[in-house]
Amino acid sequence: MKREIGISIYPDHSVFEQDKHYLEKAAKLGYTRLFMSMLEVGNEPTVVKNKFQAIIRVAKENGFEVCLDIAPSIFQQLNISYDQLDFFAELGADVIRLDEGFDGNREAMLTYNPFHLAIELNMSNNVAYLENILSYQANEPFLYGCHNFYPQRGTGLPYDFFVACSQRFKKHGIKTAAFVSSKTGNMGPWSVNDGLPTLEMHRDLPIAVQTKHLFATGLIDVVIIGNAYATDEELAMVAAVNRYKLDLAVLPVEQIQPIEETILRETGHFRRGDISNTVIRSTQVRVKYQDKPNPAHDNKQEFVVGDVVIGNNQFGRYKNELQIVLEAHQDDRKNLVGRIPEEERFLLSFIQPWSKFGLTLQS
Structure with a gap:
């Protein structure tokens, strides 16, 4: 599977012009995935829609596949139905990441949405969640997996557990993603931000080494910088990593x-x-x-x-x-x-x- 690199932005905490500049810089270096969190949305639907549409428009103009991270509660907050994903399609999203799951059948049904939005699952639990969804005959080309990131020091995944979780997805040929952390980025979804890696062992490593490791495992297809904003040097370092051969x-x-x-x-x-x-x-x-x-x-x-x-x-x-x-x-x-x-x-x-x-x- 083709390997990619990505960045994250947090429109509820950031300024549009800074996000725009960050996207344009990253696009020139070959970044193709944008992760955006909607877990902390606090405004009415119209305000949220306008804010996210504006930045997603810039992302799409620069060739990004856009993933929105949502929780089941967001549907109620925005007064939208689980079964109608019009809201997210109108924003211009390509992927909806479910930070928390439903019952398996609902996720499977969501993969058949008429807007061809991919449904991304939380990979950071070593349970038969994916197998349950697949048993309901999910539309597999529209099913992705992505690990969590961990803002609090000492709470990231241990490596062996990460491998076990990831193997559940890779054996089914599901597209996978995980996060690395910038040394300088201080923006994430929450006020606590001791970095935003998936693996605890990565928290204090150089960002290029984190990236090399995730690709070297053969378990991760997309490496995303979890916190914003990475420096120009960090963006270039991740972009320079050989995604297919360990250098x-x-x-x-x-x-x-x-x-x-x-x-x-x-x-x-x-x-x-x-x-x-x-x-x-x-x-x-x-x-x-x-x-x-x-x-x-x-x-x-x-x-x-x-x-x-x-x-x-x-x-x-x-x-x-x-x-x-x-x-x-x-x-x-x-x-x-x-x-x-x-x-x-x-x-x-x-x-x-x-x-x-x-x-x-x-x-």
């Missing part, structure tokens, strides 16, 4: 040689199928660069987890083979050429036999 940052050593930089920048790295516990091996580069000399340097110390090493002239047929260290060891036939930053080293577990991966040199 790891590398902090180069001072003595790195030109041939080693060339090897690091190769686009065809993959882990050998006959794996080792000690290192991740990318071996095709040694074939491609077998005639290129590579004198020894930075080769006397113990290599530790996350070190990137390349075979030097002393390594015979293994000269110029690239390896990422998984277990500490010493071998003077290898040169230390760089290190994976500490906050990215947990991603090494996603490089499985035959996994393709990239390395990006950091200044």
Whole structure:
């Protein structure tokens, strides 16, 4: 399934011109999903309609698919029927996210709405909610899934639970989404905002690392920045993440040689199928660069987890083979050429036999 990135805005707490500018910046970087919360709507229907229509119009002009987050109570607040989604269609929405569920049959019926609005389900509960809806013969192409975000520190999902919840949706081929958090964004649906990630382990990580992780799991199709407004730098960092292949940052050593930089920048790295516990091996580069000399340097110390090493002239047929260290060891036939930053080293577990991966040199 095609992978996407998205942003969030909160019209009940924001200014239209700032939202418009944010949307236009994000669109230029390739963002295509807009998440907007209607959980906290407090105005009469006409006021709400005018406010949301205006910003959705801008979003659609910039190529966004628009998702509105609603709770069952919103239908009563806006004096609209569960069975008539005219209000949301007139706003210009593409997706309605049900923050809370009904009985399964109602959700299934909603997927057959005449406006072709997709119905997005809350993914952050490991129960047979989706299976119940599917048992009522839901219109599956119009059924999406999206995790919650968690404004309060310490309340985000643990990773194992996130995986279990997500697998329920992925095994049925349902489009999935989850949230990452800006370091600077201070706007969300509620007054408490310690960041807005889905996973608690992401709360203090750089936003690019959060994004890499969600895509690397293979369980999430759409990564959305939960809080507003992300900085220009953060927007660019998320946009630069490879959505289909894990790219790891590398902090180069001072003595790195030109041939080693060339090897690091190769686009065809993959882990050998006959794996080792000690290192991740990318071996095709040694074939491609077998005639290129590579004198020894930075080769006397113990290599530790996350070190990137390349075979030097002393390594015979293994000269110029690239390896990422998984277990500490010493071998003077290898040169230390760089290190994976500490906050990215947990991603090494996603490089499985035959996994393709990239390395990006950091200044």
